[in-house]
Amino acid sequence: MAATLAAFETHLAVERDLSAHTVRAYLADVTSLVVHASRLGITDPGALQLRTLRSWLANQQVTGRSRTTLARRATAARVFTAWLARTGRAECDRGASLGSPKAHRTLPPVLRADEAAQLVSRAVEAADDGTPLGLRDAAMLELLYATGIRVGELVALDVDDVDRERNLVRVFGKGRKERSVPFGHPAARALDRWLVQGRAALCADDAGAALFVGARGRRVDQRAVRTLVHRRIAEIPGAPDIGPHGLRHTAATHLLEGGADLRAVQEMLGHASLATTQLYTHVSSERLRRAYQQAHPRA
Known part of the structure; x- marks a missing residue:
């Protein structure tokens, strides 16, 4: 089992080119499955049966795992069994018919337009003192709100990924899929100030081409951005x-x-499925419903 898990990890990282975070998550889920199987006396990955997979998920449910977690673990199990079959480690794909609970999709909290404007305007005002970190923070907040990119995509940006002539940023998203995302003039001004006045003052020799660097001069990490x-x-x-x-x-x-086309937003966010992007239409509808209930005399 240990050798099989090591080979599966290589498959995820090298052949599928998944992010380190995704590889860790899949490997942890499959390791949990392997431990469960070993308790049932199954030590050969080719001997995994559908009932073993189902009992593993059932055990996860009994121990209080959320529907979202169960759905993710079922996906990891299906990826694992498909790989076992494809590489000849199992006679067939035992997990192909493994079902998974449909995860609850909750409406994510969002800022109102005036709150988002306050967020970036305060950051820009704070950057007026000219400190490198203040200039960097303003540029990061402007770019996050202007583009909707993920925090991991933000910290991975290099200087050459920014096209100032067309106000586009080149992003490598999940699965190393490349996309170009536009940004507006406020974000462009904040980026210019950071690149001209701030980055050189912080950048260390080992920062490479990183667009955003931390207080120690190296590429900024995700925790610093979340804290900000x-x-x-x-x-x-x-x-x-x-x-x-x-x-x-x-x-x-x-x-x-503001009237943007749903598929354009899908492309901008880098969603593989339009269904993921459609979640945001429900957010807007929910806000409209709340406004109606508060304001209409016959609501």
């Missing part, structure tokens, strides 16, 4: 406590409320 977003949003009265992914939700919601 939470801290800045906490300064806005009444705003929900959201992180960088909440800004992604906010950008998508505001685009749709």
Whole structure:
């Protein structure tokens, strides 16, 4: 089993080119499955049966795992059994018919347009003192809200990924899929200030081409960005406590409320499925319903 898991990890990282985070998640889920199977006396991966997979998921449910977690683990199991069959480690794909609970899709909290404007304007005002970190923070917040990119995509950006002539940023999303995302003039101005006045003052020799660097001069990490977003949003009265992914939700919601085409938003966000993007239409509808109930005398 150990050798099989090591080969599966190589498959995920090298052949499928999944992110390190996704590889870790899949490997943890499959390891849990393997441990469960070993308790049932199954030590050969080719001997895994559908009933073993189902009993594993049932055990997860009994121990209080959420529907979202169960759905993810079922997906990991199906990927594993399909790989076993394809590589000759199993006679057939035992997990092909494994079902999974449909995860509850909750409406993500988002900022109102005025709250988002306060967030970025306060960051820009704070950057007026000219400190490198202040310039960097303003540029990161402007870019997150302007583009709706993921925090991992933000910290992975290099200087050459920004096309200032066309106001586009080249992003490598999940599965290393490349896309170009536009940004507006406020984000462009904040980026220019950071690149001209701030980056050189912070950048260390080992920062490479990183667009955004931290206080020590190396490529900024995701935790620093999350801390920044939470801290800045906490300064806005009444705003929900959201992180960088909440800004992604906010950008998508505001685009749709402004009349953007759903497929254009899908392309901008890098969603593989349009169904994922459609979640934001429900967010907008929910906000409209709340406004109607509060304002209409016959609601």
